[in-house]
Amino acid sequence: MKIYTVGGAVRDQLLGLPVKDHDHVVVGATPEDMLRQGFRPVGKDFPVFLHPKTQEEYALARTERKTAPGYRGFVFHTAPDVTLEDDLVRRDLTINAIARAEDGTLTDPFGGMQDIENKIFRHVSDAFGEDPVRILRLARFAARFDGFTVAPATMALMRRMVDDGEVDALVAERVWQEVAKGLMESHPSRMLTVLQDCGALAHIMGEIAISERLLQVIDHAAAQGHDLPVRFAALLLRLPKDAIEQLSERLRVPNECRELAVMAAREREHVNGALALGAEAIVSLCERCDGLRKPQRFAQLLQAVACDGLVAGDFPQAVRLQGGLDAARGVNAGALAHGCAEPKRIPEVIHAARVAAVQAFLAQA
Numbered sequence: 184m185k186i187y188t189v190g191g192a193v194r195d196q197l198l199g200l201p202v203k204d205h206d207h208v209v210v211g212a213t214p215e216d217m218l219r220q221g222f223r224p225v226g227k228d229f230p231v232f233l234h235p236k237t238q239e240e241y242a243l244a245r246t247e248r249k250t251a252p253g254y255r256g257f258v259f260h261t262a263p264d265v266t267l268e269d270d271l272v273r274r275d276l277t278i279n280a281i282a283r284a285e286d287g288t289l290t291d292p293f294g295g296m297q298d299i300e301n302k303i304f305r306h307v308s309d310a311f312g313e314d315p316v317r318i319l320r321l322a323r324f325a326a327r328f329d330g331f332t333v334a335p336a337t338m339a340l341m342r343r344m345v346d347d348g349e350v351d352a353l354v355a356e357r358v359w360q361e362v363a364k365g366l367m368e369s370h371p372s373r374m375l376t377v378l379q380d381c382g383a384l385a386h387i388m389g390e391i392a393i394s395e396r397l398l399q400v401i402d403h404a405a406a407q408g409h410d411l412p413v414r415f416a417a418l419l420l421r422l423p424k425d426a427i428e429q430l431s432e433r434l435r436v437p438n439e440c441r442e443l444a445v446m447a448a449r450e451r452e453h454v455n456g457a458l459a460l461g462a463e464a465i466v467s468l469c470e471r472c473d474g475l476r477k478p479q480r481f482a483q484l485l486q487a488v489a490c491d492g493l494v495a496g497d498f499p500q501a502v503r504l505q506g507g508l509d510a511a512r513g514v515n516a517g518a519l520a521h522g523c524a525e526p527k528r529i530p531e532v533i534h535a536a537r538v539a540a541v542q543a544f545l546a547q548a
Contacts, residue, residue: 184212186241187267187282187290194278197299198328207241208270208282211263214243244270268292275317276324277305298334305334312340315349319361319387322377326368333377341381350386358387359434366414371405372398387434390426391418404490409483415440416447416487424448443480446472447487454488457500462541465507466534474508481508503548510544511537 192205209217214230222232222241230243244265267282267290274280277295284290293307304321311317318341325331333341344350365374378384379393391397397418404417415436419427424445431441453460453468460468468474474481485501492498514536520529 184216185210185267185284187284189271189282190274190279193281193283193289194295194299196283197281197296205237205239207239208244208267209241210244210265210267210270212243213263217241217243246270246273272308273310274307275311275314275320277307280307302328302331303334304331304337306337306340309340311337312344312349315344315353316357316361318344318350318378318381318383319353319358319365322374322383323361323365323368325377326365326371326374329370333380338381341383345382345386350383353387355433355435359436362388362434363411363415366401366418367405367411369405370402371414371418372402375401388430390422390430397421399493400490403493403495404487407486407490407495409486409490412440412443412480413483413486413490416444416483417490419444420447420451420487420491422448439480443483443487446480447484450484451488451491454485454500454504455492457504460503462507462538462545465504465541466511466537468504469508469511469537470534475512478508478512481505503545506544506548507541510540514540 187208187210188205189208190206192202195202209232214224214232217230217232218224221235223235225231225233225240230245232241233239234241244267246265246269271280271282271290271292277293277298279295280291280293281295282290289296294305298305304324306312306317321333321337321341325333362374365371368374375384375391375393375398378387384391384393400420401414401418404414409417419430422430427441427444427448430436431444436444450468450472453464457465457468469481472481472484474484482505485498485504489498489501514533516533516536519533519536523529523532
């Protein structure tokens with residue numbers, strides 16, 4: 184039995200990047216061998232085990248065969264006679280098909296180290312074309328790794344996959360998982376560009392029209408270190424509400440991302456024009472956005488709109504609106520409700536008090 188570290192851990196070490204996760208391939212072993220050494224089985228489709236101490240994943244070397252469209256249509260085969268090269272050839276990119284033995288020796292049968300040096304994404308074999316998730320993963324890697332380009336043959340293969348309908352077989356949750364990861368990388372614009380170049384973007388996020396401005400906006404959101412809902416909202420900020428709802432429903436986008444994106448698109452012009460808004464309009468905006476109950480989401484709204492303006496420093500509109508919200512939230516609504524003799528007038532009384540508080544804030548600003 185021989186154990187090798189494979190995949191991202193080897194790639195990132197060669198790139199001089201921090202190594203987050205370690206994946207291992209075990210050659211020459213059976214599931215029974217792993218159990219005898221204390222490993223705990225967790226794999227459903229093929230034998231994967233957790234190390235008894237480190238809890239890192241150890242997978243038996245395997246081959247696979249395509250049996251149906253989509254990324255789930257595979258049959259896997261594991262046996263002690265499956266070689267390391269047999270396992271590596273099924274991987275997506277050459278830079279992910281390098282193995283490191285326990286003594287540090289590297290096995291690189293497909294030129295991954297050269298492609299790392301030349302900053303090229305290149306598929307290992309035509310098996311790449313059998314799994315449409317690999318298009319999304321490559322696009323996500325493009326957003327992460329600075330300066331990498333897609334090999335012409337690999338781009339041609341991805342275009343054929345799109346033309347053959349492989350992308351249409353993707354499960355919505357998996358698409359969102361990869362898109363969300365890509366949005367959280369340092370240059371998400373590169374993910375969008377790769378998806379557009381191979382034709383996949385029209386199939387998974389057809390509502391989005393790529394422009395130089397949009398690419399700048401989403402990279403600006405990343406440069407500011409914003410969280411996923413803000414980046415998603417910045418990406419869709421200029422789309423109609425119906426288009427945002429449609430895309431979010433199709434990809435099963437989490438509610439916090441969908442709701443912020445819809446709100447930001449709806450309120451973009453109001454936020455941008457906040458310097459001209461009076462106390463009444465500011466309170467109405469805060470109430471409409473439920474900012475009094477959800478101030479953090481209101482702050483995210485302001486961040487998303489600021490990204491659309493490519494604002495890196497102070498955003499005066501945000502300062503004005505955030506100050507107004509803080510003033511309105513400072514009103515003791517409970518005390519006002521308790522002291523109101525006419526229950527029907529409680530909302531009116533609270534609203535008026537908030538307007539007065541915001542007026543006082545604006546007078547001091």
